[in-house]
Amino acid sequence: MAQPQKMRTPIESGCPDGFQYMHPVMRKNFGNWKYHEHPRAGVLRHVAYSGDEIWTVRAGTQRILDVFTLRKLCEIGDKYADGHVRFTIRSNIEYMVADANKVEPLIKALEEAGFVVGGTKNSVTMISHTQGWLHCDIPGTDASGVVKAMMDELIDEFRNCRMPNRVHITTSCCQINCGGQGDIAINIQHTKPPKINHTLVGNICERPSVVARCPVAAIRPALVEGKPSLEVDEKKCICCGACYPPCPPMQINDPEHTKLAIWVGGNHSNARSAPSFQKLVAAGIPNNPPRWPEATAIVKRILQTYQKDARDWERVNDWIDRIGWPRFFELTGLPFTKYHVDNWRGARNSLNASTHIRF
Amino acid sequence: MAKDLHDTPMLDELESGPWPSFISGIKRLRDQHGDERIRGVANDLLGQLEHSYETRKGYWKGGTISVYGYGGGIIPRFSEVGQQFPESKEFHTLRVQPPAGNYYTTDILRQLADSWEKWGSGLVTFHGQTGNIMFIGADSTNTQHFFDEINDYGWDLGGAGPCVRTGMSCVGAARCEMSNCNEHRIHRTLLTRFTDDIHRPALPYKFKFKVSGCPNDCMNSIERSDFAIIGTWRDDMKIDQEEVKAFVAKKGRQYVLDNVTSRCPTNCMTLNDDDTLSVDNRNCVKCMHCLNVMPKALHPGDDKGISILIGGKRTLKIGDLMGTVIVPFMKMETDEDYQRLVEIAENTIDFWAENGLEHERCGEMIERIGLVNFLEGIGLEVDPNMVQHPRKSSYIRTDGWDEEAEKWFRRKAEDKQKAVGA
Numbered sequence: 001m002a003q004p005q006k007m008r009t010p011i012e013s014g015c016p017d018g019f020q021y022m023h024p025v026m027r028k029n030f031g032n033w034k035y036h037e038h039p040r041a042g043v044l045r046h047v048a049y050s051g052d053e054i055w056t057v058r059a060g061t062q063r064i065l066d067v068f069t070l071r072k073l074c075e076i077g078d079k080y081a082d083g084h085v086r087f088t089i090r091s092n093i094e095y096m097v098a099d100a101n102k103v104e105p106l107i108k109a110l111e112e113a114g115f116v117v118g119g120t121k122n123s124v125t126m127i128s129h130t131q132g133w134l135h136c137d138i139p140g141t142d143a144s145g146v147v148k149a150m151m152d153e154l155i156d157e158f159r160n161c162r163m164p165n166r167v168h169i170t171t172s173c174c175q176i177n178c179g180g181q182g183d184i185a186i187n188i189q190h191t192k193p194p195k196i197n198h199t200l201v202g203n204i205c206e207r208p209s210v211v212a213r214c215p216v217a218a219i220r221p222a223l224v225e226g227k228p229s230l231e232v233d234e235k236k237c238i239c240c241g242a243c244y245p246p247c248p249p250m251q252i253n254d255p256e257h258t259k260l261a262i263w264v265g266g267n268h269s270n271a272r273s274a275p276s277f278q279k280l281v282a283a284g285i286p287n288n289p290p291r292w293p294e295a296t297a298i299v300k301r302i303l304q305t306y307q308k309d310a311r312d313w314e315r316v317n318d319w320i321d322r323i324g325w326p327r328f329f330e331l332t333g334l335p336f337t338k339y340h341v342d343n344w345r346g347a348r349n350s351l352n353a354s355t356h357i358r359f
Numbered sequence: 360m361a362k363d364l365h366d367t368p369m370l371d372e373l374e375s376g377p378w379p380s381f382i383s384g385i386k387r388l389r390d391q392h393g394d395e396r397i398r399g400v401a402n403d404l405l406g407q408l409e410h411s412y413e414t415r416k417g418y419w420k421g422g423t424i425s426v427y428g429y430g431g432g433i434i435p436r437f438s439e440v441g442q443q444f445p446e447s448k449e450f451h452t453l454r455v456q457p458p459a460g461n462y463y464t465t466d467i468l469r470q471l472a473d474s475w476e477k478w479g480s481g482l483v484t485f486h487g488q489t490g491n492i493m494f495i496g497a498d499s500t501n502t503q504h505f506f507d508e509i510n511d512y513g514w515d516l517g518g519a520g521p522c523v524r525t526g527m528s529c530v531g532a533a534r535c536e537m538s539n540c541n542e543h544r545i546h547r548t549l550l551t552r553f554t555d556d557i558h559r560p561a562l563p564y565k566f567k568f569k570v571s572g573c574p575n576d577c578m579n580s581i582e583r584s585d586f587a588i589i590g591t592w593r594d595d596m597k598i599d600q601e602e603v604k605a606f607v608a609k610k611g612r613q614y615v616l617d618n619v620t621s622r623c624p625t626n627c628m629t630l631n632d633d634d635t636l637s638v639d640n641r642n643c644v645k646c647m648h649c650l651n652v653m654p655k656a657l658h659p660g661d662d663k664g665i666s667i668l669i670g671g672k673r674t675l676k677i678g679d680l681m682g683t684v685i686v687p688f689m690k691m692e693t694d695e696d697y698q699r700l701v702e703i704a705e706n707t708i709d710f711w712a713e714n715g716l717e718h719e720r721c722g723e724m725i726e727r728i729g730l731v732n733f734l735e736g737i738g739l740e741v742d743p744n745m746v747q748h749p750r751k752s753s754y755i756r757t758d759g760w761d762e763e764a765e766k767w768f769r770r771k772a773e774d775k776q777k778a779v780g781a
Contacts, residue, residue: 007427015550018458026533033536035655066384067481074465087485133411152376177673255415270574271648289412290369
């Protein structure tokens with residue numbers, strides 16, 4: 001009889017120690033940095049109390065990296081930098097060098113290889129995105145494609161710092177939203193209830209947990225054509241798709257009725273005002289691969305209005321707080337509809353209970 | 360290679376334009392890679408993606424795949440259209456924990472690339488939304504081989520499913536003058552303590568730690584983590600008045616009035632006639648705005664530590680939640696401080712594991728049971744820094760008032776004594 005194959009026991013080493021990979025100047029001056037400067041878009045100069053300095057060059061990539069691209073980035077890091085890199089939360093790569101003279105040749109090498117230097121300070125930095133059709137099991141749209149199409153149009157705002165303050169854009173391929181809050185967010189918004197394949201529900205789905213997953217209690221167990229299944233009260237259903245991950249036969253994605261929506265004013269920073277959630281400004285936008293021109297047009301319109309009307313250092317939420325929502329809709333030309341008025345829990349807090357009205 | 364390449368007219372349109380194209384990258388794997396397996400996988404992956412673009416639907420399904428000894432860390436993906444695209448029909452992602460702050464050398468990246476092209480698709484992302492390195496695309500057998508190989512040289516899987524997830528921390532004290540804590544040590548201390556809860560999903564739902572070194576919160580921790588650790592300070596901010604004067608000389612008084620003093624959320628700054636700045640530090644809320652505008656002149660104080668906020672998350676199920684302050688300030692200097700932080704995290708996770716409903720995030724549980732019940736459950740006292748304002752509703756029984764007031768005065772007296780002792 002064959003011996004059972006001996007499996008290797010994992011080494012539960014957990015999170016690796018980053019100090020071994022850190023630039024020696026950063027290791028040496030850990031916790032002792034004095035200030036930084038921003039000589040140009042994509043470049044930071046940090047100066048330590050010791051007098052040491054470290055220069056950072058930031059570049060945008062396609063995020064979904066093939067090994068050829070990854071090796072190219074490494075090659076540039078060896079030839080023009082000091083072999084130490086890191087990635088930002090928005091998947092930009094950063095090269096750290098101790099010698100100011102290395103900065104220009106490094107920028108040149110990155111640009112010649114097709115990477116885009118920028119994304120610092122008051123630029124539109126890389127759009128943070130989710131998995132989409134490339135790899136997710138519940139996506140209503142693609143993510144990498146939306147981002148590629150939009151960054152093609154926003155690239156000059158990545159390479160320059162011409163915005164009032166930094167702009168973080170995010171995408172999300174479902175309404176569960178693994179994409180984060182953003183100054184501008186491009187998210188899926190379904191418009192029709194799930195289509196249920198009743199022959200599969202009984203075998204595939206754990207029905208009580210699907211019932212429990214619904215935010216508005218619109219799902220109930222039912223016998224459909226003699227088979228145990230689930231039914232949806234379509235009057236109650238808010239079309240969020242929360243039932244779809246635990247129960248794939250409740251298909252929420254639809255080539256026509258799954259739309260994009262745009263939200264603005266999400267800001268994670270505590271600077272000036274407390275962190276804020278993004279708010280819905282536009283919906284019903286067609287999910288239109290391969291380049292999603294309708295969504296990009298609205299994003300650009302919002303960006304241009306913000307750029308023109310906001311004051312220095314105002315993030316999108318700060319700007320709208322100052323000018324008010326009626327002015328936002330007026331300036332952007334976007335329609336204000338009944339769908340903009342919140343009716344979820346705590347919605348009363350979002351109503352205007354004052355005579356503070358701008359004319 | 361005699362194999363037919365899938366036509367990809369829609370994806371081809373994502374090769375034009377100046378931003379780097381992920382489609383061109385996948386095509387490079389399909390056309391130029393030395394390994395026939397990778398060429399085949401890339402071809403079928405492009406075929407399936409084109410099919411998604413044409414039909415506007417996704418075709419991946421989940422399943423249950425892990426590596427020997429673990430219960431999570433892999434995102435299983437099986438194709439629903441695997442007959443048409445057989446070579447990418449199993450396309451699992453391995454979530455691998457990065458170092459805190461996402462530091463790499465080119466050497467280690469190359470080593471990871473070598474291992475990945477031996478066993479996987481050759482596609483990788485730094486990093487996913489939770490913070491993992493995403494090695495995208497290995498079949499069920501090679502998932503184990505790839506893990507074994509990189510685990511041997513120091514890399515471990517992150518979390519997936521209802522478990523403690525991979526953490527994230529900012530660039531931190533390694534490069535940033537705004538840093539108020541050792542983000543790296545905090546991150547590794549917490550994640551190491553919960554390694555078992557990362558690898559073996561057994562919690563009500565996901566639980567995320569994120570560490571930001573200052574209230575700019577570059578890791579979005581308040582909004583996106585169940586347990587946000589944010590560096591801050593409680594003494595006076597440091598002002599280099601010579602640098603303030605230089606800044607005013609360069610930018611002009613009006614600029615400073617418009618962009619620094621008048622933007623202060625508590626109006627605690629004054630620009631004096633001699634171009635120096637005065638700060639009412641008792642009213643500074645450490646928002647970071649003025650430090651961001653004048654990084655040469657203004658710096659965090661010396662009495663540094665952290666704030667902890669609990670319960671941030673995105674939409675599902677009750678709507679987006681921000682984290683809530685549960686520890687306004689604690690020092691992070693001694694081993695005992697770190698031990699105390701770990702205890703707070705342990706108490707939180709234990710209480711939530713015990714009381715959270717299935718698929719209920721920690722913040723949702725707090726919403727359901729109330730903050731006070733949660734605080735009592737994890738052994739923390741109430742503090743006015745935890746609320747925006749006291750209650751507005753009179754629907755409350757206050758028959759324990761005298762005892763609670765007594766507790767407050769006793770705590771205050773103890774704090775005072777501690778301060779004198781120190």
